[in-house]
Amino acid sequence: MTTANPTVTLRATVPVRADGRVGQFSQFSGLYARELLKTFRNPWVIVITLVQPFMWLAFFGGMLSQVSSAQLDEFLLHAPAGTSYLSFLLPGVLSTGMMSIGMFGAMSTIQDKRFGFMKRILITPTSKATVYLTKALGSATRGLVQIPVMIAAATAFGVTLHGSPLAWAAWILGLVLLGLGFSALFLAITSSSTDWQTPGVISNFITMPLMFASGAMFPASIYPPWMRAIADVNPVGFSAQLSRSVLTYGQFTGTDLTYLGYLGLFALVMILAGTALASRYLKVE
Amino acid sequence: MSANGWAIHAQGLTKRYGSLVAVDHVDLEVPAGSVFGLLGPNGAGKTTIIKVLTGLSDITEGTAHVAGYDVRRDPMHVKQRVGWVAAEVILDDDLSGWENLWLQAKLERLSDWKGRAEQLLAYFELTDRRKDKVGTYSTGMRKKMEIALALLHQPEVIFMDEPTIGLDANVRRMLWELITGVNKQFGVTVLLTSHYIEEADVLCDRVAIIDHGRFVATGTPSELKGRVKADFVEIETSEALDPARLRAIAGVTDVRSQGNAWILRVGSAEEALPRLFHALQTDRIRRINVEKPSLESVFIDITGKRIEQAGSDVQDYRKFYLNVRRARR
Ligand SMILES: Nc1ncnc2c1ncn2[C@@H]1O[C@H](COP(=O)(O)OP(=O)(O)OP(=O)(O)O)[C@@H](O)[C@H]1O
Numbered sequence A: 001m002t003t004a005n006p007t008v009t010l011r012a013t014v015p016v017r018a019d020g021r022v023g024q025f026s027q028f029s030g031l032y033a034r035e036l037l038k039t040f041r042n043p044w045v046i047v048i049t050l051v052q053p054f055m056w057l058a059f060f061g062g063m064l065s066q067v068s069s070a071q072l073d074e075f076l077l078h079a080p081a082g083t084s085y086l087s088f089l090l091p092g093v094l095s096t097g098m099m100s101i102g103m104f105g106a107m108s109t110i111q112d113k114r115f116g117f118m119k120r121i122l123i124t125p126t127s128k129a130t131v132y133l134t135k136a137l138g139s140a141t142r143g144l145v146q147i148p149v150m151i152a153a154a155t156a157f158g159v160t161l162h163g164s165p166l167a168w169a170a171w172i173l174g175l176v177l178l179g180l181g182f183s184a185l186f187l188a189i190t191s192s193s194t195d196w197q198t199p200g201v202i203s204n205f206i207t208m209p210l211m212f213a214s215g216a217m218f219p220a221s222i223y224p225p226w227m228r229a230i231a232d233v234n235p236v237g238f239s240a241q242l243s244r245s246v247l248t249y250g251q252f253t254g255t256d257l258t259y260l261g262y263l264g265l266f267a268l269v270m271i272l273a274g275t276a277l278a279s280r281y282l283k284v285e
Numbered sequence B: 001m002s003a004n005g006w007a008i009h010a011q012g013l014t015k016r017y018g019s020l021v022a023v024d025h026v027d028l029e030v031p032a033g034s035v036f037g038l039l040g041p042n043g044a045g046k047t048t049i050i051k052v053l054t055g056l057s058d059i060t061e062g063t064a065h066v067a068g069y070d071v072r073r074d075p076m077h078v079k080q081r082v083g084w085v086a087a088e089v090i091l092d093d094d095l096s097g098w099e100n101l102w103l104q105a106k107l108e109r110l111s112d113w114k115g116r117a118e119q120l121l122a123y124f125e126l127t128d129r130r131k132d133k134v135g136t137y138s139t140g141m142r143k144k145m146e147i148a149l150a151l152l153h154q155p156e157v158i159f160m161d162e163p164t165i166g167l168d169a170n171v172r173r174m175l176w177e178l179i180t181g182v183n184k185q186f187g188v189t190v191l192l193t194s195h196y197i198e199e200a201d202v203l204c205d206r207v208a209i210i211d212h213g214r215f216v217a218t219g220t221p222s223e224l225k226g227r228v229k230a231d232f233v234e235i236e237t238s239e240a241l242d243p244a245r246l247r248a249i250a251g252v253t254d255v256r257s258q259g260n261a262w263i264l265r266v267g268s269a270e271e272a273l274p275r276l277f278h279a280l281q282t283d284r285i286r287r288i289n290v291e292k293p294s295l296e297s298v299f300i301d302i303t304g305k306r307i308e309q310a311g312s313d314v315q316d317y318r319k320f321y322l323n324v325r326r327a328r329r
C-alpha cells in the first residue's frame, strides 16, 4: 500500500452530507446513455441490426425480381408505373425490423439480471419504472439505425424513393412509435423472466404472425379473411401502409394520419401498461 | 440515523423462498457507527439478510429499519443511505472504470461527484486505468472498483458481502484499514459478512454467528470466545474409528463426526492430546488440529461443525472465480 495515511485522504474527500442531489432525470439519462453506449460500442450489435433487413431485401426482393411486371402490377395494385417489388417491400421490411428490435431490449434486460447488474441498479434509489422505460427507449433507438442503411441499400438496388420532408418526418415518427410500442411489449412480457430463451420464444409467437399478417411483404388484399382480420388491427401493418404511402407512392393522406395516430396510441398504451407491470414484476435476478 | 441510535434494527426478520426458509426470525440490532459481522458457513443466509435489509428482496415477515427508515415502507430513503459491495463483484464490463463511476453517480443522483471519484480512484490506485474497460481489470482491481462505487455517495450504512474474498494478503489488509477508517473517521456503520474467522475477529465490534438462517450466537468477539469453556480437537484417521473409544478418553466431554473427521470437545487440549495419542495408534492419525477458544470454536460448540472447512480457502477461491466468470460472460 502506497497511501501513507488512507483515513486522512478519505476524510479530505468527504464534503458535508450529500444534500446536493439532482433530479430523477439523472437516473433516466444515465441508464439511457448506458444502453446507447453498450449498443453502439458493440460491433456485432450493429452488424446484426443492419444485416437482417438487408438480407430481406436481397433474398426476398431477389426472388421476386424475375416476376413479369404485368404480374407484379396486378399483384401490387394501384402502383404507379415502374414500381418494383423492392420498393413495395422496403417499407414493410423496415416496419418488421422495428417490431423485432424489441427482442434486443428484452435480451439486454435478462443479461442485466443474469450478471447481477440489475441488483447494482436497484440498490440505488432508482425505480423499476425508470429501468423499464430506459430499456424500451434504448431498444427503439437501436432500431432507428436500420433506417439510413436500408434506404442506402434500397437506392443501391435501384429503388426510387418519394415523399416530402414532412411526409418523411411522419413516416419516421411512425417507425419510432412502432419500435417503442413493441419494445415496451416485449419488455413487459419478459420483466419477470431470467431465462435467456424467453425473448426468443415470445418473439416467435408475436413476430412471426404479425409479420405475415401485416401486409408488409404482400398486399393484404390477397389474404384470406382471418388473416385480414389480424392485419386490420396489426400495428406493423399500419406502419407498413404509412411507410409505403410515403416512400413508394409519395403521398401522405388523411388515412395515413389515422395510421400515425393509431401507432401513437399503440405506443402509449404499451408503455403505460408495461410501466405498471414492470413496476410490480420486474425481477432483480 | 435513527433516533434511538440503531443504524439497523430488525425484528423477526424472515425470508422464505418457496418452502425454503433462508432467514428465520432474526432479531438484529446494530448501533450507529459500529462494525457488525455476520459469520456463517455457505448457505447460512448471510447474503439474503443483506438483500432484504437493502430492499433488493422483499421481506416475507418481520420488520426492519435501516438508517432510520422502514425498509418496507420507505425503501427509496433506505437506498439513498446505504452502500453495497456484492460478493460476486458486479460492474459493467463494457464500460470503463470512470464510466462505471459516472453511472453510479447518475443513479445516486449526485451533482458533485467528480472530485470524490478521482480521489477514490487515487486511493485504490486505479487512476491510470480509469479509461480502460473494467472487463480488462484484474480480480483485485475489480473488487477495489466495486468498493469505490459503494463509497461514492457517502452512505450512512455500508453492506459488504464477503469484502475480502479472493484478495491477496496486502489488499486484504488495505481493505481492513479502509473499513476501520471509514467506520472510525466518518461514523459509517458497516455490516459485513465473512467466512474468515480472523476477519470478523479483527474488524467487528459485534458478531452474529448464523447457521441455517438463524442467529445461533451474538456478542462481541471476546464475549463469544469467553462463552466457550473448552478446546476442540479435530482428528482425521486413516481407518474407521469407533467413537466409543474416543468418548472413553479422560477429559473428552463430547464427540461429533464431521465427514471423515471427528471433533472432540475437551477441557484442555494440552492435557487431552497425550491421552489421545496413547489411546489411538499414532500412525493411523492422518491429521490433527487444535482449536483454542475462537469464533470458530464458538460455532463448533453450538453446531458441531466448522465454519471454515478444512481447505476452505481453496473452495472460497473457486466459488469466487466462478462468480467472477459468471459475471463477466
Ligand atoms: N433467489 C433465491 N431463490 C431461492 N433460494 C435462494 C435464493 N437466494 C438464496 N437462496 C437460498 O437461501 C439460502 C441462503 O442463501 P445465502 O445466499 O443467503 O447464503 P450465504 O450465507 O450468503 O452463503 P455463502 O456463504 O455461500 O454466500 C440458501 O439455501 C440458498 O439456496
Ligand SMILES: [Mg+2]
Pocket: B046, B047, B048, B087, B161
Ligand atoms: Mg453469500
